[in-house]
Amino acid sequence: MAGQRDLSELIERLEVFEARNGVRLEGLYAKVEDLDPELYMEVNGEVHATDGTEIATDLEIVISAHDTRGRVVATSSAYLSADTFFTFDVFSTTFQVPQSDIVKVRVYPKPS
Secondary structure, three states, rough: EEEEOOOOHHHEEEEHHHHOOOEEEEEEEEEEEOOOEEEEEEEEEEEEEEOOOOOOOOEEEEEEEEEOOOOOEEEEEEEEOOOOOEEEEEEEEEEEEEEOOOEEEEEEEEOO
């Protein structure tokens, strides 16, 4: 692979996790960039409060990359503070992934 590849169509949200944590993920974007010899994935998005302007607890946004055999081959997290959250916030994380075919990118919130 050379250059960049948009993987946004591979993103899988877990809406039940979003509802449980009182947020909605929007504007999700994922790309892989080949910086020979390393391969990096970048995932960005917005987190919106679903009820009011605050979130009840600090949140960890978990990202997992899955290969063709269903294995989790790389993970990363982004953190949001309930103290500084107002209506919505953005997250971005970049992490190294192995030289394998990524077929799913799972993104979901959980209490931090």
